[in-house]
Amino acid sequence: MTTSLQIAPSFSWADSRLSSQQINQMVERGELISVVSLQERYPALLGGRWLDIELEQEHQHWIYEFEIINEQGVVTEIEFDAVTGELLNVEVDD
Numbered sequence: 285m286t287t288s289l290q291i292a293p294s295f296s297w298a299d300s301r302l303s304s305q306q307i308n309q310m311v312e313r314g315e316l317i318s319v320v321s322l323q324e325r326y327p328a329l330l331g332g333r334w335l336d337i338e339l340e341q342e343h344q345h346w347i348y349e350f351e352i353i354n355e356q357g358v359v360t361e362i363e364f365d366a367v368t369g370e371l372l373n374v375e376v377d378d
Contacts, residue, residue: 302339316346317369325369329362339366347372 310316319337323330332354340347346366353359363372
């Protein structure tokens with residue numbers, strides 16, 4: 285198991301669960317960027333406690349969706365392109 289998965293609470297893929305091994309293999313084959321790489325690239329955005337990480341395939345495209353709570357109790361959902369690491373969306377829950 286890689287560090288990227290040890291710090292993540294859970295991964296899900298659409299309606300079924302991917303195993304840690306399947307996700308690791310996808311990262312090793314270069315099909316996905318690692319969660320650690322995203323954390324290194326976006327430390328300010330990914331600070332706080334991670335509540336959930338979803339790995340979804342939308343329109344033939346892999347998306348990581350992070351749900352994070354900060355010290356003030358504010359929950360933020362952040363989406364990244366899971367292949368390139370590009371920031372796609374940030375949504376703060378009211």
